[in-house]
Amino acid sequence: MRGHFPLTKAIKRAILFFYISHMPKTMDFDFANRVALVTGGSRGIGRAVSMALAERGASVIINYAGNREAAEKTVSDIQTAGGDARAIQADVADTTDVENMFGEIRNGPGRLDILVNNAGILRDKLLMFMSEDDWDRVMDVNIKGLYTCCKSAARLMIGQKYGKIINTTSPSAIVGRAGQTNYAASKAGVIGFTRSLARELARFHVYVNAVCPGMIQTEMLHQLPENVAEEMLEGIAMKRFGTPEEVAGAVLFLASEKSDYITGQVITVDGGLT
Amino acid sequence: MENKNTLISELKTLIIESLQLEDVAPEDIGPDDPLFGNGLGLDSIDALELVVALEKAYGIVIPDEDVGKEAFASLSALADFVARERKSASPE
Numbered sequence: 001m002r003g004h005f006p007l008t009k010a011i012k013r014a015i016l017f018f019y020i021s022h023m024p025k026t027m028d029f030d031f032a033n034r035v036a037l038v039t040g041g042s043r044g045i046g047r048a049v050s051m052a053l054a055e056r057g058a059s060v061i062i063n064y065a066g067n068r069e070a071a072e073k074t075v076s077d078i079q080t081a082g083g084d085a086r087a088i089q090a091d092v093a094d095t096t097d098v099e100n101m102f103g104e105i106r107n108g109p110g111r112l113d114i115l116v117n118n119a120g121i122l123r124d125k126l127l128m129f130m131s132e133d134d135w136d137r138v139m140d141v142n143i144k145g146l147y148t149c150c151k152s153a154a155r156l157m158i159g160q161k162y163g164k165i166i167n168t169t170s171p172s173a174i175v176g177r178a179g180q181t182n183y184a185a186s187k188a189g190v191i192g193f194t195r196s197l198a199r200e201l202a203r204f205h206v207y208v209n210a211v212c213p214g215m216i217q218t219e220m221l222h223q224l225p226e227n228v229a230e231e232m233l234e235g236i237a238m239k240r241f242g243t244p245e246e247v248a249g250a251v252l253f254l255a256s257e258k259s260d261y262i263t264g265q266v267i268t269v270d271g272g273l274t
Numbered sequence: 275m276e277n278k279n280t281l282i283s284e285l286k287t288l289i290i291e292s293l294q295l296e297d298v299a300p301e302d303i304g305p306d307d308p309l310f311g312n313g314l315g316l317d318s319i320d321a322l323e324l325v326v327a328l329e330k331a332y333g334i335v336i337p338d339e340d341v342g343k344e345a346f347a348s349l350s351a352l353a354d355f356v357a358r359e360r361k362s363a364s365p366e
Contacts, residue, residue, distance in 0.1 A: 154322075155326055155329070158322055158323060158326045159326045159327075159330060200319055200322070203319065203320075204322070204323065
């Protein structure tokens with residue numbers, strides 16, 4: 001009888017392994033053979049979106065402006081999980097940087113199916129105390145960044161006759177927020193930009209939409225004064241902040257073929273804030 | 275002149291294929307017909323497709339609308355534009 005027990009255990013394990021590996025997989029979205037670029041993809045919502053796309057088979061390019069360490073961490077986390085990712089540094093507000101980044105994409109994967117314009121910054125000040133630099137920098141990253149990235153992406157996507165562009169706006173654009181004239185203006189701009197570009201590119205099967213995340217647990221949220229964050233919590237129907245993964249869910253939908261009849265729209269992910 | 279005629283017929287095919295003009299035959303496009311607006315009934319957004327196709331086929335870039343207007347005035351104008359740009363473009 002000796003040795004019998006370990007043998008059955010091994011057989012049991014083998015049967016279990018066979019069972020699990022042959023279980024029908026219910027993949028929610030499939031991005032196999034798709035190339036995605038996520039701007040500001042190293043941290044927060046961008047990181048969650050990058051991970052979620054890679055997990056479902058996309059080859060993900062993570063763009064970052066300055067935090068190389070965070071970008072490399074996201075890349076290695078994706079690779080450890082068996083996904084495909086690489087990082088490219090570029091300031092989205094800098095035309096030359098963006099042109100170089102797209103040069104790498106053209107010479108590398110040679111196509112781009114999904115562009116997630118997630119890079120964005122805050123420089124909250126009451127207008128009376130807002131410097132010109134605070135104004136310009138927010139506009140440069142949040143709005144000019146769309147001009148640069150979408151312009152280069154459109155070239156590739158028109159040629160492919162396929163593409164999904166997902167921009168990021170904010171409830172501030174709709175309801176306004178003291179201290180965010182620059183940010184709210186830029187994010188309202190994102191909505192107009194999204195609707196207009198959707199009209200330009202629809203006939204090439206390139207669809208342009210936006211997500212509108214409310215209060216999400218990211219570094220950006222921590223930039224808000226604590227009392228402001230608490231006050232905001234009161235206004236959220238679900239009485240909790242969202243997670244980056246919950247925003248990624250909406251991005252995945254807009255990046256997938258399941259949303260092929262949707263363009264020029266904004267999906268709000270805010271737990272009932274607005 | 276021989277070269278220009280070859281280029282014109284090449285461009286006709288490029289236009290028909292890239293814009294998917296299924297009911298247009300190459301001989302339907304006259305060398306001096308306007309490409310956009312009245313001629314083939316194509317608009318400025320259709321022109322984007324041709325901008326991308328020209329870049330792919332000949333490596334020439336149409337940077338703005340003024341250049342586009344000149345290049346897309348007619349097939350003949352487009353042939354002249356492509357011939358000129360190809361010559362001045364440095365080989366990659």
